[in-house]
Amino acid sequence: RHQVRAALICSLPYREEIVYLPCINCNSDALKPDYLATVDVDPKSPTFCQVIHRLPMPNLRDELHHSGWNACSSCFGDASRKRNRLILPALISSRVYVVDVGTDPRAPRIHKIVEPVDLFWKCGLANPHTTHCLGNGQIMISCIGDPTGNGKGGFVLLDGETFEVVGNWEHSGEAVNFGYDFWYQPRHNVMISTEWGAPKALAGGFNPAHINEGLYGSCLHVWDWTTHKKLQTLDLGEDGAIPLEVRFLHDPDATEGYVGCALSGTVYRFYKTPKGDWAAERVISVPNKKVEGWALPEMPGLITDILISLDDRFLYFSNWLHGDIRQYDITDRRSPRLVGQVFLGGSLVSDGPVRVLEDPEKQSQPPPRIIKGRRVSGGPQMLQLSLDGRRLYVTTSLFSGWDKQFYPDMAKDGSVMMQMDVSVSGGLSLNENFLVDFGKEPDGPALAHELRYPGGDCTSDIWL
Numbered sequence: 001r002h003q004v005r006a007a008l009i010c011s012l013p014y015r016e017e018i019v020y021l022p023c024i025n026c027n028s029d030a031l032k033p034d035y036l037a038t039v040d041v042d043p044k045s046p047t048f049c050q051v052i053h054r055l056p057m058p059n060l061r062d063e064l065h066h067s068g069w070n071a072c073s074s075c076f077g078d079a080s081r082k083r084n085r086l087i088l089p090a091l092i093s094s095r096v097y098v099v100d101v102g103t104d105p106r107a108p109r110i111h112k113i114v115e116p117v118d119l120f121w122k123c124g125l126a127n128p129h130t131t132h133c134l135g136n137g138q139i140m141i142s143c144i145g146d147p148t149g150n151g152k153g154g155f156v157l158l159d160g161e162t163f164e165v166v167g168n169w170e171h172s173g174e175a176v177n178f179g180y181d182f183w184y185q186p187r188h189n190v191m192i193s194t195e196w197g198a199p200k201a202l203a204g205g206f207n208p209a210h211i212n213e214g215l216y217g218s219c220l221h222v223w224d225w226t227t228h229k230k231l232q233t234l235d236l237g238e239d240g241a242i243p244l245e246v247r248f249l250h251d252p253d254a255t256e257g258y259v260g261c262a263l264s265g266t267v268y269r270f271y272k273t274p275k276g277d278w279a280a281e282r283v284i285s286v287p288n289k290k291v292e293g294w295a296l297p298e299m300p301g302l303i304t305d306i307l308i309s310l311d312d313r314f315l316y317f318s319n320w321l322h323g324d325i326r327q328y329d330i331t332d333r334r335s336p337r338l339v340g341q342v343f344l345g346g347s348l349v350s351d352g353p354v355r356v357l358e359d360p361e362k363q364s365q366p367p368p369r370i371i372k373g374r375r376v377s378g379g380p381q382m383l384q385l386s387l388d389g390r391r392l393y394v395t396t397s398l399f400s401g402w403d404k405q406f407y408p409d410m411a412k413d414g415s416v417m418m419q420m421d422v423s424v425s426g427g428l429s430l431n432e433n434f435l436v437d438f439g440k441e442p443d444g445p446a447l448a449h450e451l452r453y454p455g456g457d458c459t460s461d462i463w464l
Contacts, residue, residue: 016386016453017042018052018106019393022064022088023438023446024400026411032443033057034064036088036099036108039417039436041393049436053107057097062090063400066450068131070098070139070160072461081137085111086452087158089128089141091399092203094119096128096141098163105454114158118165120147125154125168127199130181133160135464140169142193144179149200151215153179153193170228178217183248184225186464188255190278191223192270194243205405208296211263216242220259220270222278234280239264245305245459246270249312252463256333258283260306260317267306267317269333284328284336286319289348290358299347299354304398305382307458309389314339314426318380320398321347321406323366325380325420327428339426344394344418345369345376347406371418371435378403378410384451385422385458392420392428397447414438414445 019039025032038053057064070085084102089095094116101108119125125143132140137160146152154175157166168175178195185191195217196202201210210216218241222232236243241263248257255272265286273279286301301319308315308330315328315336323346328336343366347354350365369376378396385392397403397415404411417436420428438446452460 014387014455015042016391016455017045018454019384020067020086020101020108020452020454021395021417021448022067022450023054023441023448024063024397025443026400026403026414026445026447031060033060034062034090035446036064036086037438037446037448038106038108041419049434051436051441054442055099055108055110057090058110058113059093059095061093062095063092064088064449065091065399066130067452068139068141069133069456069460072133072456081160083454083456085163087131087139087141089131091127091129092199094126094128096158101454112163114163114165119143119156122165123154123156123168125152125156125175128156129179132182132184132460132462135186137161138166139163142179142182144196145199149198149203151178151198151217153177153195153221155182170223170230174230176219176221176230176233178219180217180244181246183246183257184462185248185252185254186225186462187252188272189225190272191225192246192248192257192278193221193223194246194259195219196242196244202399203401205401211241216263218243220246220280232278234270234278236261236268236280239266239282240268240280243268244303245307247306247308247459249308250310250458250461250463251312254312258306258308258315258330260303262302262304263300265301265303265319267303267315267336281334283334286322287360289322289356292355292357293353294347307383307385309385310387310458311389314389316383316385316392318383318394319346320379320381323348323379325383325392325394325428327422327426329426340423340428342420342428342430343369344380344430345396346379369430371416371430371432374416374435374437374439376416376418377413378407378415380418382450384453387453387455387457390422390424392422393451394418394420395448395451397449400447403447411447412445414441415447417448417451
């Protein structure tokens with residue numbers, strides 16, 4: 001049934017017309033709030049590649065980051081549920097903004113604000129990250145810290161109608177050391193969550209010493225979806241350091257998926273074993289490059305985002321430091337095959353200060369990427385794929401504290417949004433006619449992050 005459904009979705013004439021992106025205001029001269037940008041991506045529109053609406057938040061220093069929906073495919077069959085609210089957590093302030101995108105999708109408005117004190121006192125959690133709707137109508141948000149800045153991986157539940165904080169999803173005392181992303185698979189009664197690091201460590205930039213001090217994670221956590229009990233912890237060790245985005249296959253019958261591990265430059269496949277428990281194996285490795293002119297003698301790729309196409313055929317990920325996007329054919333789930341790769345900026349550009357001394361992949365340093373006269377500073381980061389699998393959208397900002405550390409030019413000039421064309425048989429090429437330059441925003445340069453379509457996308461929907 002999934003194959004039929006995916007084939008129907010991929011063949012639909014629907015094409016995304018607008019996207020929503022949270023933007024962090026990085027203008028140091030005038031402190032301004034973050035905002036939600038609505039971008040026109042319809043090539044037939046007179047405002048193509050332009051920000052057509054900006055919804056400023058009523059507070060400062062929020063650090064808008066990822067977003068999710070009040071309803072998705074997990075609410076299938078409930079006619080009362082509408083995807084008309086975008087849930088927009090703020091990673092640093094710990095607020096949760098509920099944005100009305102149903103009244104006028106091209107001009108969103110604030111519907112409700114969940115204040116940090118509600119997360120602090122009702123759940124003992126802070127620093128909300130990933131949002132997923134649940135089949136029962138509630139909304140679940142993963143958190144990465146406690147109110148004092150220590151690492152703490154727990155989950156906040158919101159009422160799907162009032163958006164009031166209900167409480168914790170996990171049982172008392174069962175939060176894990178670190179949190180980040182999560183994905184659940186109801187047919188197999190399982191949820192898997194990942195780890196980033198302690199907010200007090202990562203907020204000011206990345207310090208390699210914090211790895212040895214135990215302030216970053218390397219584990220996957222397996223949870224019983226019905227009882228909310230933690231079943232297993234899979235420690236990926238050094239080869240799986242900082243596992244970030246986790247994706248089950250979209251097929252709701254599937255018992256496997258993938259997770260990208262940032263620091264180690266690896267992708268692990270996790271799967272259910274014949275015994276009924278869960279295991280993980282490394283299936284992709286991006287080797288470090290020996291360099292000079294950089295902070296360390298070796299530069300990791302830093303895999304920061306991954307996604308899987310709706311038909312479960314291709315996996316994509318971004319190497320934020322090396323500067324490339326890779327596409328893998330995953331029809332053989334245990335042996336992904338590289339079928340597309342494009343460099344879009346990054347730290348290895350040929351006219352930059354870094355020189356590659358040794359590269360196991362024997363690739364030449366790429367030239368700088370210039371689109372419509374604008375040099376791309378930063379590297380490819382957040383990804384979103386069109387429902388038909390033909391267009392891959394890319395933004396360059398990771399997190400403002402890390403942006404300023406690794407790509408000060410981007411933090412000064414603003415990020416960009418790009419678009420790749422995807423071949424049906426595999427392969428990527430840059431659309432040279434597409435660029436959204438967030439360096440030219442009215443209130444100064446901004447750092448645009450995750451992308452969402454009003455109709456749902458490859459990284460938000462979980463099917464029952």
